[in-house]
Each structure stands twice: as structure tokens, then as C-alpha cells.
Amino acid sequence: MKQVFTRPASLAETPMHYCPGCTHGVAHRLVAEVLDELGLRGRTIGVASVGCSVFAYNYFNLDFQQAAHGRAPAVATGIKRVLPDRVVFTYQGDGDLAAIGTAEIVHAANRGENITVIFINNAVYGMTGGQMAPTTLPGMRTTTTPYGRDVRVTGYPIHVAEMLATLKGVAYISRVALCGVAHITKAKRAIRKAFQAQLDGKGFSLVEILSTCPVTWGLQPIDAVRWLEANMLPVFPLGEFVTDGQKERA
Amino acid sequence: MATALTDRVLMKGNEAIAEAAIRAGVQAYFGYPITPQSEISEYMAAHLPEHGGAFLQAESEVAAINMVYGAAGAGARVMTSTSSPGISLMQEGLSYIVGSELPCVIINVMRGGPGLGNIAPSQADYFQATKSAGHGDGRNLVLAPSTIQEAADLTLLAFDLADRYRNPAMVLTDGITGQMMEPVAFREGPSLPREVPAWATTGAGDGPVRLINSIYLEPEALEAHNQRLQEKYRRMQVEVRSEAYLMDDAVVAVAAYGLTARIARTAVDRARAKGIRAGLLRPITVYPFPTQACADAAGQVAGILTVEMSAGQMVEDVRLAVEGRTPVRFYGRLGGVVPTPPEVLAQIERLLSEVKAR
Numbered sequence A: 001m002k003q004v005f006t007r008p009a010s011l012a013e014t015p016m017h018y019c020p021g022c023t024h025g026v027a028h029r030l031v032a033e034v035l036d037e038l039g040l041r042g043r044t045i046g047v048a049s050v051g052c053s054v055f056a057y058n059y060f061n062l063d064f065q066q067a068a069h070g071r072a073p074a075v076a077t078g079i080k081r082v083l084p085d086r087v088v089f090t091y092q093g094d095g096d097l098a099a100i101g102t103a104e105i106v107h108a109a110n111r112g113e114n115i116t117v118i119f120i121n122n123a124v125y126g127m128t129g130g131q132m133a134p135t136t137l138p139g140m141r142t143t144t145t146p147y148g149r150d151v152r153v154t155g156y157p158i159h160v161a162e163m164l165a166t167l168k169g170v171a172y173i174s175r176v177a178l179c180g181v182a183h184i185t186k187a188k189r190a191i192r193k194a195f196q197a198q199l200d201g202k203g204f205s206l207v208e209i210l211s212t213c214p215v216t217w218g219l220q221p222i223d224a225v226r227w228l229e230a231n232m233l234p235v236f237p238l239g240e241f242v243t244d245g246q247k248e249r250a
Numbered sequence B: 001m002a003t004a005l006t007d008r009v010l011m012k013g014n015e016a017i018a019e020a021a022i023r024a025g026v027q028a029y030f031g032y033p034i035t036p037q038s039e040i041s042e043y044m045a046a047h048l049p050e051h052g053g054a055f056l057q058a059e060s061e062v063a064a065i066n067m068v069y070g071a072a073g074a075g076a077r078v079m080t081s082t083s084s085p086g087i088s089l090m091q092e093g094l095s096y097i098v099g100s101e102l103p104c105v106i107i108n109v110m111r112g113g114p115g116l117g118n119i120a121p122s123q124a125d126y127f128q129a130t131k132s133a134g135h136g137d138g139r140n141l142v143l144a145p146s147t148i149q150e151a152a153d154l155t156l157l158a159f160d161l162a163d164r165y166r167n168p169a170m171v172l173t174d175g176i177t178g179q180m181m182e183p184v185a186f187r188e189g190p191s192l193p194r195e196v197p198a199w200a201t202t203g204a205g206d207g208p209v210r211l212i213n214s215i216y217l218e219p220e221a222l223e224a225h226n227q228r229l230q231e232k233y234r235r236m237q238v239e240v241r242s243e244a245y246l247m248d249d250a251v252v253a254v255a256a257y258g259l260t261a262r263i264a265r266t267a268v269d270r271a272r273a274k275g276i277r278a279g280l281l282r283p284i285t286v287y288p289f290p291t292q293a294c295a296d297a298a299g300q301v302a303g304i305l306t307v308e309m310s311a312g313q314m315v316e317d318v319r320l321a322v323e324g325r326t327p328v329r330f331y332g333r334l335g336g337v338v339p340t341p342p343e344v345l346a347q348i349e350r351l352l353s354e355v356k357a358r
């Protein structure tokens, strides 16, 4: 019998705790499939951040370190500098990476730190109950913007991919979305390119993944995917921002 | 470990610490510039790469301590150095490091505070160093050198203790000890033997996966983890070190560590010259604190004078050790002012006349 669907070796057998319709699980699976396909499971170290994905280390069948809120790129730097021939990646939410961890992500990118960052942008703080994130859309209601995000008071959504793409240390940056099979296939391709850039020693790579948080958005899983398409795609354009970084920019 | 010493060379305290760390086999250094310890970073930048180690100037002390966490978790012998404001920024990372039980060495070349304070020598970070490693119930091992030779020796020891207890070890010193020059000899021979620990995340290969982590969601599980840590801190008490100078027949003792102990020693000598039987009790480890040595002194002397470059921090540990059996007085200078031997001598005489009057 031909097996057409199985658990990637890079994923553990632990059932995930994510809410129904949450795309964290999809992103985990894509990363695991890429690591399997590139044959990297045994020499990869993941860094989990603080957010709903704090227990990512339970779901990946890989060596893992759990980092303080926002500090995953610094932790990954420490690992990579002493184990330069291993593959190191962080998995961070938008509160973790784009608010409390801005210094660490900017400087890891600017150093051309040879690590890969999986950046989950779901426009909210999921774990703490749906507060405003730096990526929250203008007018969007969250528990700390009960009347909608007022850009005059709290500013605009941060465009992490575009911002980091200005730095010379970056080898690969793209933004993808987990809405529908076509987009998910593209997301996997982007993740693969990001890890490939690290394997080729080209420098910093990041994939920003537009994701759903149905629970704090107050939507059913299928409506959450539609909401992402209708509201996040216009604000956060998809595409590749840097593909062959250090070579063309040096 | 070979114990032969090299020839003595004249070196700044900060440089001696860096050289000792390289000889201890440090594999990575992460730090952010701050006076009065920047020579440690600069020495590492110049010399660590030629020994095959990694040097990186971090974007902040917050990043530096988290780089230390990552490298320690990956099994490397690793260190950072900073001064007081930087230590404040490292508290979060230290808490994660003790919670995850990672060995590493932290050098704190203390300066005057609070706030930006100044760059003059101080001992005002004693509480922060000895009472807790960031939030939670964690502890640092804390070593307090009072000469450049001892700064080098204790740096070596710090790596050893960090590995033995899977715990951060801090060398707590000050701006003058970091900046002044003295002759120093280094321990020669191979670096301390060290294999990559089995718990380190080096990529799992075909074996079981490893995890560096400090989360225990269930209170009972976190309590059990804490009990284990507390048990470890109890075991660490055997590492206590202190020096007794002229204590055998002393009727009055001065308790002081680090730079202040050097000044106190001069004051004790001058007291002796005047016929006062004074002695010096010098903690070399301030966590674990030499409680027993203080308690023993309490049974012998008429009073203990604690001298610090702070508003009175170590004196609390002295009082706890003495448990009221003998009067404990305090003399401190603040904000980077260094007490002088005549000041300390005057305090010794004052303490003696006070206890005689009672």
C-alpha cells in the first residue's frame, strides 16, 4: 500500500494544544516537512519563543531551547556562534518579534546571522487573550483597543518583512499566508528557500506567515481564513522581498 | 588541572580576568561596552578568536545574556562581563539561566548607582548579586576577589563551579580592581577538561531530543523543580571560602570583601601598631556566605565592624550570622567614594570605646 500522508519525522507525536482553526499547527507542519525533505532533523536546533507557540518544543521532534519573550534571535545567535555547522531557527509571534523583541530581530538580521526565523503574524497577542499587537490592523478591535485601533494613538501596523529587507545582512525574506491550499504550498516553498539560504551560508532568512487566531478574533475557523484574506492581505502584501541578499547587495 | 604558575606579569584587573577566562577554555564571549569593564570585551575581541573562541559584541546586555543562554544550552563554556546598569538588564536572562540550570560566568565590575550613577568603584550591587538571580527563587554563585591575582584565580574557579553545579557563577568586583595594575601569574597547562554535556542541544542526531527550558506550568511540578534547585543551593554551601587575617587573638573584627577588604587590612595593621588587637574577616565567596566563620568570630570578639562601599548590604548577612551575639556596626561610603584606612581605623576605635562603655 502506498502511504500518501504521514507525520513528518521532525514532528513529535504529542497532540497540539492550539485552538480549533489556529494556523500555528499548519506552520509547524510546513517547517517539519521542509526539515525532513532537506534531511536536517538530526542537526537542527529550534528556539521557541513566548506566545501561544511557547510549547513548540513539545510538537517538534528536534533539540529545542525555550527563549525569554522577544529574545529568541539572541538565543539562536548564541547557539549558532558555537555550533556554526548546525541549523538553527526561531519560531516567534508578532508580539514576541515585533514588539518586545525588535532590538534582537533587527540586529540578528543586520549581522547577517546565519539563522532562519519563522515569524507568525496573526495581528494579535493570542496567548494573553487578544490584546493589540504591533501588527494589529487600523480600526481592528482587540481587548486593548476596544473601540478599534486608533492609529493616531497607537500608530500603524509594522511591516516587518519590508523593514528588515532594507538591511544588508539579510539573505532571504518573504511574506506568505496560510489561507487556502495554493497559499500554503507557496508558504512551504518560502520556508524551504529560507532554510536553503542558511545551508548555503548566505545569512539571515525570515518568512513572515500571515496566520489566523480565530478565538481572539471572535470568528469561526473558516470565517477567520476569509477575514485574513479580506483584511490582512491588503495591508500586508505577499511576496519575496529579498531572495539573494548578500550577493547582490554587497 | 595543572597547577604550575606562569611568570608574573603586570596586568590590569580587567585584562587578567579576560586572560584567565581564555586559559580556562572559554569558547564564547558576548558583551556590550560599559565602563569600567570594557577592557574585558576589548581583550576578548583581540585574543579569543586566536584561541578558536567566538567573540561577539551584542546590541545590548539583554541580548548578550540571552546569547550566553543559547551558547551555554548548546554546551559551550561561555561568559559575559558588564557593570552595574548592565547587570540590571541581565536579570531576566539570569533568571532563565538558573531556571534552565545552565553553566556560565558573569563578571560584574561594579560602579556607583543608582541609575546611571557614575563610573567610580562601588559595592552597591551586593544584594542584586547574592539575594536572587533575577525574578524567582534562583541563586548565583558569587565570588569576590580582592587582588588582581585573586581575580584571575576566581575567574578560573567560577568556570569550574558553574559546570559542577550547572549554575551561573558571578565574579563580583569593582571599578578600581578592574582598572588597577598588579603582578599576576596564571595557572599553566591544559584548560579544565570538559566534554559537551549530554543535556546540551547540539542537534539530536539519531538520539533522544534535548530541551533547555524553565517552564513548569503545573504548580506542583514547578515546586518540585524549585525544591531540587534549593537542594542544589544547599549542596553549594561547601564551596564557601573566606580568609581570616590576624583573627586568632582579635578582640575586634572588621568584616569586608573585595577592594574594601584591602583597605580594612591596612586599618587592621595600623590598629595593631597602636596595640589594638584587631583582625579581618574577609568573605571570598559572598554566596555562599561564610556564615559559620562570622558566627565563630562572634563568639570571640567584642564587636564586628562591617565596611562596604554601599549603604550597608553585606552587613545584613553578617548580622544574620552573628544572631545578636556581638554588636555589629557598619561603616560605608557611597556613590563611588572609597573609604580610607584612617576612616576605618577611627571606626574600629569608636566601636571599641562603645562596647567598653556598655
Ligand SMILES: Cc1ncc(C[n+]2csc(CCOP(=O)(O)OP(=O)(O)O)c2C)c(N)n1
Binding pocket: A050, A051, A052, A053, A069, A092, A093, A094, A095, A096, A097, A120, A122, A124, A125, A126, A127, A128, A133
Ligand atoms: C517579559 C514578558 N512580558 C510579558 C509576557 C506575557 N506574554 C506572554 S505571551 C505574550 C504575547 C504573545 O503574543 P504573540 O507573540 O503575538 O504570539 P501569539 O500568542 O499570538 O502566538 C505576552 C505579552 C511575558 N511572558 N514575558
Ligand code: SF4
Binding pocket: A017, A018, A019, A021, A022, A023, A024, A052, A122, A126, A127, A212, A213, A214, A215, A216
Ligand atoms: S489563541 Fe489564537 S494563536 Fe493562540 S492557539 Fe488560539 S487561535 Fe492559535
